[in-house]
Amino acid sequence: MAGARWAQSELLDKNPKADVRVFAIWFRMYPGDAESKWPRGLLTDTRVEHRWDEPKAAGRWFLTRLTTLRPSRGGDGKFPQQADALWDCYLLFDRNAAWNDTPTGVLSWGYTLMRTRDQLLKDFQFAIGAGQ
Incomplete structure (x- = not known):
């Protein structure tokens, strides 16, 4: 939740x-996580679209393909935790990203x-x- 508040x-808010x-x-990662407890007060900006992904389909997809996304810039270089889905993370794409079989235009994750x-902010x- 701290990451969502920070974002x-x-x-x-600053842009x-x-x-x-x-x-x-x-999606559910900890016991007690549930859609009914979803923190709807986080990320209230109108540019944010929220989705509840009960089967963790997106998190599983990205976890298995993270190393193949190009360009590959993994934040601080540490690969995500051993879990069944990628979570508590960001993936930043440029505006020309194409979403076909594998998305292009990854700026960083x-x-x-x-x-x-700090890397995400930069x-x-x-x-x-x-600043341009």
């Missing part, structure tokens, strides 16, 4: 005119979101043209 305050779309995919937030600012 809302540091990326979205209200940035032309971005955020997809937040939530990181795990955990809070541990790699890459996010680059992607939106901040």
Whole structure:
């Protein structure tokens, strides 16, 4: 939850005119996680689209393909935890990303979101043209 709060305050709130779309995919990872307990007060920006993914389809797909996404820039270089799905992470794509069999246009990814937030902030600012 800390990562979602950070993304809302540091990326979205501070860049209200940035032309971005955020997809937040939530699923059960801990006992007690449930759609009924989904923290809807996080990531309240209108540019965010939320999805509950009970079978963890997106997390499983990305976990098995993370090393094949190009360009491969893994945040701080640490591969995600041993789990059945990629979670508590970010994947940042440029605006020309194409979503076919495997998405293109990966700018960076990181795990955990809070541990790699400095890289995300730097890459996010680059992607939106901040400071140019």
